Amino acid sequence: MSAGHHWLVIGGVLFVLLNTAAGLIWLERRMLALWQDRYGPNRAGPFGILVVLADTLKLFFKEDWIPPFADKVVFVFAPAVVVASVLLSFTVIPFAPNVLVADFNVGLLFFLAMSSMGVYSIVLGGWASNNKYALLGAMRGASQMISYEVFMGLSVMGVVILSGSFNLREIVEAQKSGWYILPQIVGFFIFLIAGIAETHRLPFDIPEAESELVAGFHSEYSGMKFGMFFIGEYMGITLISAMVVTLYFGGWLGPAFLPPVIWFVLKTFAFIMLFILLRASMPRPRYDQLMEYGWKILFPLSLVNLLITAAIKLML
Amino acid sequence: MNESIIAALQARFGEQTCKVQVTRDAMPTCWVPADKIVAVLQYLKSDVNMPYRMLYDLTAIDERAYKRAQNGHIHFDFAVVYNLFSFERNDFLRLKVGLRGEYPNLPSITHIWPAANWYEREVYDMFGIRFDGHPLLKRILMPTTWQGHPLRKEHPARATEMGPFRLFDEKVDREQEALQFRPEEWGLKRQSDDSDFMFLNIGPQHPGTHGVLRIILQLDGEDIVDAVPDIGFHHRGAEKMGERQSWHTYIPYTDRIDYLGGVMNNLAYLLAVEKLAGIEVPLRAQVIRVMLCEFFRIASHLVWYGTFAQDVGQLSPVFYMFTDRERIFEIIEAVCGGRMHPNWFRIGGVAQDLPNGWDKLVREFIKYFPPKLREYDKMVMQNAIFKARTVGIGIYTLEEAIDWGVTGPGLRACGLEWDMRKMRPYSGYENFAFEVPTAANGDCYDRALVRIEEMRQSLRIIEQCLEHMPAGDFKSHHPLATPPVKQYTMHDIETLIHHFLNVSWGPVIPAGEAMSCIEATKGWNGYYLISDGNTSPYRVRVRTPSFPHMQMIPYISRGYTVADLLSILGGMDYVLADIDR
Incomplete structure (x- = not known):
């Protein structure tokens, strides 16, 4: 890969990602509206697509407010963490045979490490806000992450055993003979559930549970600092969807009538839609129920999955 | 049936204790002297055959401006009205206690019916009648700084009767001071033997309360130690x-x-x-x-x-x-x-x-x-x-x-x-x-x-x-x-x-x-x-x-978590205007 090509990929990935995240705001609102028998944003521009622009402008022009009782440095720092960690995770994702930022031989571990970093933004944001609701949200976020990190890591080990690599590009290439969704169906479900918890989206949105904690860890945030949490959440959805596609659905692989990148994008969007549909349909469990579910069901299940995969691999 | 309960009361407490009043709705109604009321209510709740187990309502009437003699009864300044219901009899019973004086007293019945708590506070708030032995007799619907008791006849009913509104700095300070949260005033402790409690204000502006309701939560972690509803934000008189x-x-x-x-x-x-x-x-x-x-x-x-x-x-x-x-x-x-x-x-x-x-x-x-x-x-x-x-x-x-x-x-x-x-x-x-x-x-x-x-x-x-x-x-x-x-x-x-x-x-x-x-x-x-x-x-x-339902919140939410409180509130189906009137 030439340096020029490399810079082009970095620029392209950044551009597409940030725009996707912003576009998802519109997409989510339209899809939710569709499923909820209402119109959603349909005034600004064709199909209301310019509402994204309006939202972004509004966020930028809002007063950059820091509550006087907050820990100022940490308060400003926290939202940056989530955006940075998610963006860094994208560096290891192979979008197409020659389109990836870093061909990293422990890419999967890097992804896991970065997604663990994301929780710092919740904990720090909730702590620095010096607000009780934010604190409760941060505590919930931390406990949720601790329980879900563990088997998120374990669930993808099945894929590693099958492909024999931590490199995401090699994992995709190893799926040429068959996507891992079939041999790793259990691992897929566990990873997906952990991924939803990771992005704290609706059935697992307890750190912000609006009917209980107002807005949870970001109660005190406004303007673009809130916007960073917002964008971080949508990029997180994209990230988890991309990871699911890479690990279990053959990444860019697909019949030749479409270019590989398009296959990747199509598959990713299918999962993004699943995320939105989940939000439209599921209630929220209590956080102790959520952790019980994690530790008592998903954790043993992912261990069993790992054992069986390893045993089969050994026998073959 | 109606005669039977009045006869039973008269037989037990004497004719003077239960003076019958005839009402338009033909509900058995009688006047009970203030010193007997607790005994009478206790008897009606637990001892009488087919008891009156529910305190349906408790309120008062400012009788001072009432011109007509009520069935020949002597005139009282205030009357406190207890309204009981018996499921066995499928009937109501109305007991009235006549009181004299500007700000009379009456024994509390919160030990007989827990539901009486808020009702007695409301009567105190609205009429200035004090209930002896009440655990926390403070205003419930009106702000704590309110002057006077609104349902007394001398209290003005319109803004035009009150003179122009002025907001002096001292008044601002006083009102702000009154808004300060002191757990002791609500009967809450700041810490237990091994932990400090966190006090969390749910409301008056909160997405989960469906209206201007404030609930003060005393939390140990996310577990509710006590919850105190603060109502009255929707009170319109x-x-x-x-x-x-x-x-x-x-x-x-x-x-x-x-x-x-x-x-x-x-x-x-x-x-x-x-x-x-x-x-x-x-x-x-x-x-x-x-x-x-x-x-x-x-x-x-x-x-x-x-x-x-x-x-x-x-x-x-x-x-x-x-x-x-x-x-x-x-x-x-x-x-x-x-x-x-x-x-x-x-x-x-x-x-x-x-x-x-x-x-x-x-x-x-x-x-x-x-x-x-x-x-x-x-x-x-x-x-x-x-x-x-x-x-x-x-x-x-x-x-x-x-x-x-x-x-x-x-x-x-x-x-x-x-x-x-x-x-x-x-x-x-x-x-x-x-x-x-x-x-x-x-x-x-x-x-x-x-x-x-x-x-x-x-x-x-x-x-x-x-x-x-x-x-x-x-x-x-x-x-x-x-x-x-x-x-x-x-x-x-x-x-x-x-x-x-x-x-x-x-x-x-x-x-x-x-x-x-x-x-x-x-x-x-x-x-x-x-x-x-x-x-x-x-x-x-x-x-x-909704008023008695909301009163039950502390009782049924203790030991649950914050998330459960929202289930409880949601499952209760209350309307703030229905609580505060």
Whole structure:
């Protein structure tokens, strides 16, 4: 890969990602509206697509407010963490045979490490806000992450055993003979559930549970600092969807009538839609129920999955 | 039956202890001396054969301006009224205690009924009557800095009687100071033996409280040690307003008490007025009233259903349910012109006859709604996470429910098949076939089950109204019906005079007192009206179901988590205007 090509990929990935995240705001609102028998944003521009622009402008022009009782440095720092960690995770994702930022031989571990970093933004944001609701949200976020990190890591080990690599590009290439969704169906479900918890989206949105904690860890945030949490959440959805596609659905692989990148994008969007549909349909469990579910069901299940995969691999 | 309880009281405590008063609503009523009241109530609650287990209402009357002698009784300055209900007898009992002096005292009965707590605070707040032995006698509806006690007759009723409002700096400071939160003032400790508690303000502005309700939570981690509801933010003085509105012009105010119940509030008020006036409502008017009330029951339950699902995190159902509610409002609008507050019932009937084509609208809805309910069952009630959030949460037993004055679906969810429409029918409910749904466990999920089945039963009642709508008048020809039927006004002088007077200064309702009790959307709603033979009531008491329900929050939420509190609040179905009036 030439340096020029490399810079082009970095620029392209950044551009597409940030725009996707912003576009998802519109997409989510339209899809939710569709499923909820209402119109959603349909005034600004064709199909209301310019509402994204309006939202972004509004966020930028809002007063950059820091509550006087907050820990100022940490308060400003926290939202940056989530955006940075998610963006860094994208560096290891192979979008197409020659389109990836870093061909990293422990890419999967890097992804896991970065997604663990994301929780710092919740904990720090909730702590620095010096607000009780934010604190409760941060505590919930931390406990949720601790329980879900563990088997998120374990669930993808099945894929590693099958492909024999931590490199995401090699994992995709190893799926040429068959996507891992079939041999790793259990691992897929566990990873997906952990991924939803990771992005704290609706059935697992307890750190912000609006009917209980107002807005949870970001109660005190406004303007673009809130916007960073917002964008971080949508990029997180994209990230988890991309990871699911890479690990279990053959990444860019697909019949030749479409270019590989398009296959990747199509598959990713299918999962993004699943995320939105989940939000439209599921209630929220209590956080102790959520952790019980994690530790008592998903954790043993992912261990069993790992054992069986390893045993089969050994026998073959 | 009525004589028997009074005879039993007189036999036990002596003739002087129970002086009978005859009322327009024929409810057994007697005056009890202040020093005997606690013993009498204790006896009525536990010792008497077929006891009065529920404290239905507790209120007071400022008698100082009441001109007419009440059945020859000596005149008191204040009367505190205890209203009890016996399920075994299916009857109410009204006990009055006469008090003398500017700011009299009375022993508290909170040790007999926990439900008396808030009622006594309300009486203290509104009348300045103190209850000795009350655990926390402080204002409940008015701000703590309020001067005077609003329901006393000398307290001004309008801003124009008070002089211009001025906000001095000292006053600002005083008000700000009063808003400071000191846990001790609410009877809360700051720490336990091994941990400091966190105090979390839920509300008055909070997405989970459905209105301006404040709940102070004493938390140990996320576990609720105690919860103290702070109410009164929605208080508009509905009872005080009643004392200056004419009997007729008070109707729109009732709409706004349980603002999801619409005309159901009119009905509760008018049943009491019609008892006082002795008006028989024509059959057609009764059936129209029943039909509209049942529509509002469904509408109110739909709002509850959607918001309950939203409280446990489900985003979509509320949109479907509000859309269905909109269909009901289309019918209400076609009939009444209004939507949420139609103000449609009148003394002696309803405002106008049903419009042409009403039956088509109603028939369409009857066909449309049941499949929707089945869909919602699948979406909400059968959802595993929803069940995990509501089953076994906020449990109270039947005994506790009765002790705390819980009525309506919350009572039926404990297994008691008690619906005022069946047990003490009003407005012709005895002519309808419907069932009273119950559940066994008394948790949030069961309360939901009962309400959902109630919607189906309401639809059955509406269908019967549709099929059997009788012909006839929509308003009584009684001279006190307001506005009077105009048919004969231009033909004879007597009706012309009645019409002129009723329209100009409003009907003069004969002196006396009467109470109504209906099965409203949230429980028993009743108006206790006292007339001194004037164009406006002497005293209006609005007994609302949400008030005692909210009082129970600390009792049923202790030991649960913050997330469960939202399930409990959502499952309770209260309306802040119904609590604060």
